[in-house]
Amino acid sequence: MIRLEHIDKRFGDHHVLKSIDLALAENSVTALIGPSGSGKSTLLRCVNLLEVPDAGRLVLGSTALTLVPGKAPARESVQAIRRKTGMVFQNFQLFPHLSVVANVMEGLVTVQRWDRPRARKRALELLDRVGIADKADAWPTTLSGGQQQRVAIARALAPSPQILLCDEPTSALDPGLAAEVVEVLRSLAAEGTTMLMATHDLRLAATIAREVVFLSDGEIVESGTPRDVFTRPREPRTASFVATIT
Ligand code: ADP
Ligand code: MG
Numbered sequence: 001m002i003r004l005e006h007i008d009k010r011f012g013d014h015h016v017l018k019s020i021d022l023a024l025a026e027n028s029v030t031a032l033i034g035p036s037g038s039g040k041s042t043l044l045r046c047v048n049l050l051e052v053p054d055a056g057r058l059v060l061g062s063t064a065l066t067l068v069p070g071k072a073p074a075r076e077s078v079q080a081i082r083r084k085t086g087m088v089f090q091n092f093q094l095f096p097h098l099s100v101v102a103n104v105m106e107g108l109v110t111v112q113r114w115d116r117p118r119a120r121k122r123a124l125e126l127l128d129r130v131g132i133a134d135k136a137d138a139w140p141t142t143l144s145g146g147q148q149q150r151v152a153i154a155r156a157l158a159p160s161p162q163i164l165l166c167d168e169p170t171s172a173l174d175p176g177l178a179a180e181v182v183e184v185l186r187s188l189a190a191e192g193t194t195m196l197m198a199t200h201d202l203r204l205a206a207t208i209a210r211e212v213v214f215l216s217d218g219e220i221v222e223s224g225t226p227r228d229v230f231t232r233p234r235e236p237r238t239a240s241f242v243a244t245i246t
Pocket of ligand 1: 014038
């Protein structure tokens, strides 16, 4: 079980996340939607502590961390949480100086201290799972955006995280290439991967999310099934946002 409790984050005077409460069931996909600037990326970054929340509590399985204003969290707790998360970014962010397979191996070798043959074997399995094993020895820049994003997904999954965080994973892609990535995420969801993803992609949210959460101005305005949020929103703010993306 993954829980965010009263997560608060400010950048200076700007209150970006206002007491966010969110529980994610294991093996389920939650889509985070909302206008640009509503705090979606910050929320994802708070789950893996790329941003440290000012206050609140994070629970990832057996690891819990309570954030106290003005007090940096213990390094071990930060690492324990990070190891349980994998992150996929809008712009892939592959290491350009490493081959595809080396990108996927990197965290296993440097963070988890796996030996290279074992890491390579795991990386090749993951590349196969995202349908791109034939590109293992290619350079990232020679791949299409959809292929690069699939490598990024394999890399994020390498340490077997409890949750895959995806920040607009299809936004930088043309429709055809986005479809490839949606298909990979759909199959991971079907296999029971727990995911939290920020997305403007209705097809992605509607086809794989069990729950849709609408964030506006740093607050959760409404959440529910994709059908409820997209076709019969309860809140006027949700309705007007949904109208802009459908
Ligand atoms: P979204 O992903 O929904 O578009 P973000 O989480 O990126 O929203 O941003 C929420 C708000 O926080 C925006 O107003 C953004 O400018 C601000 N913000 C995000 N990151 C930082 C930062 N590192 N420093 C200052 N302000 C930030
Ligand atoms: Mg964002």
